[in-house]
Amino acid sequence: MDTSIVYLRPVNVIAACARGPYATSVAKAWDLMSDWLRASGARDDVTLRYGLLLDDPRVTAPSECRYEACIPLPSMHGPLPPNFSVKRLPYGAYARAHHVGGKIGIARTISTLRADWTPQHGLILDSFRPVIEIYLDNPFNGPGEPQRIDVCLPVMFPADPIPLGPH
Numbered sequence: 001m002d003t004s005i006v007y008l009r010p011v012n013v014i015a016a017c018a019r020g021p022y023a024t025s026v027a028k029a030w031d032l033m034s035d036w037l038r039a040s041g042a043r044d045d046v047t048l049r050y051g052l053l054l055d056d057p058r059v060t061a062p063s064e065c066r067y068e069a070c071i072p073l074p075s076m077h078g079p080l081p082p083n084f085s086v087k088r089l090p091y092g093a094y095a096r097a098h099h100v101g102g103k104i105g106i107a108r109t110i111s112t113l114r115a116d117w118t119p120q121h122g123l124i125l126d127s128f129r130p131v132i133e134i135y136l137d138n139p140f141n142g143p144g145e146p147q148r149i150d151v152c153l154p155v156m157f158p159a160d161p162i163p164l165g166p167h
Helices: 022-040 106-120
Strands: 003-008 012-019 049-053 066-072 084-088 092-100 131-135 148-156
Touching: 003 148, 012 022, 022 049, 022 066, 092 106, 106 148
Parallel strands: none
Antiparallel strands: 003 092, 012 066, 012 084, 049 066, 049 131, 092 148, 131 148
């Protein structure tokens, strides 16, 4: 797995949110975003896309998991429909794995990052920020077309111990 540590900068985005198991909410959120972009005539103009997995399905009931399909905030946009919001992507240090295959196998990529790569590199999972997907290909491509996605797991560097006195 091609993995590295990166620092993601803050980006203002428009987000379409869907709730439910990620197996269905991801497609639902991207359908909402695609429909809105198509109606506004901007679908083909958007080249950068992000997906936010806001909840950890290991501790959150699948029916309560939230996914946000995001695009960079355009300079001008009209009123947003329900389930849409303007927000800033969480920034900071992330373990980034390059994933090929779209949604197929992405849960395994996240699990491997979380359980193996992160601890092997002395990092700690930051549970206050979401996993971020950066789509390198158009997520509106057909389901049979492979996708390249950078999966970004939020991490922290462990604090150095503070000496409490002379040794």
